[in-house]
Amino acid sequence: MDISDLFAYDCPAYPLPHISGGTSEFVATVYLTNRCNMRCAACYVSAGSGRGELSIYQWKHIIRELDEAGARYIYFLGGEPTMSPHLPELIKFSSELGLSPSLSTNGLAGSSNIARKLAESGLEHVQVSLDSSNWMLNDELRGAGSFRMAIKAVREFRKLAIPINISTTVSDRNFNDVNGALMFAEEIGAGGMNFIAVQSFGNAEINHLSLSYRNARVAIAQMLAYKGPLKITANGFRFYLKPDEFFRASIGNKLTCPAGKNYIVVGADGKVYGCDLLMVKGIAVGNALSIDMRHIIEKRFSDLNERKSVTFKPCSFCMFRASCQGGCPARALNAFNTIYANDPLCNWSTHISN
């Protein structure tokens, strides 16, 4: 597999690179609930409780606004979105508006009743979280019983002919299992895999889960060596590439941050963010219940838009500045308390041309 195919959109938060990556189509992730039945070691939102959740009427208002603002895809997330009683009706509502609804599940959606109800509501795609082909390692990372639940979910959605993608967070714990995970995903009937480099936010930061350069290279080598039928994508791996690979991966504008441009996130309380990691940092640009969504999208992301001109060092001297635009603003914020700084994962000295 060529590196340019592997990188459909290199943002560790962007949920649908395998579907819409590389295009300018507008994706909205909706955190329907913060409740979760699991406590995954790498969960960046540290999901758990369900405080202050919105009513179904409030969610319908927000979804209508997203549609009017030009969203094409709506991705239901949490927590575990199937823990919200509103999920089937909101999928139906989204579908009737012409949005393409998909969701992420840890496998709880795999009960045949829930899966059928979601399919009948108009669900078009499902992403199932699975971090290893080894059940013990998976359950260590994602919680007891999660391996069994995820497989059941894949089987149920397969029966219903809903396309399934496996989402795998890659860290120093499971980097060696990329090939095993690909073989396993083929065996259980998934259509693709999205490998996400672990991000040092939320539980991952608390649990000191990280991904070393050496281990990331091992993981990438396994992805590149894959010759099977699954469509695979790598998210959040750009700074583990060598310069020539970085160049090839950037073709087609696939390394620029989509936050506030063709991607936004609505939190479980209606607050709007550029992306999931900016939500974790609490950088809201307004609340969808009180401000018109079009106004938010047109006027409230000026900081992120301004950052794209890369006026800060060392990025302003970098030969990759046009295609990289300083990397991930959320990681810069996390490390340096400002988005006007280079991505802390960047080994920039190797990229500077003068």
Ligand code: SF4
């Ligand atoms: S120096 Fe800046 S623009 Fe260049 S690769 Fe690093 S983060 Fe990207």
Ligand code: SF4
């Ligand atoms: S700030 Fe941009 S690149 Fe970073 S996670 Fe968010 S959307 Fe992705």
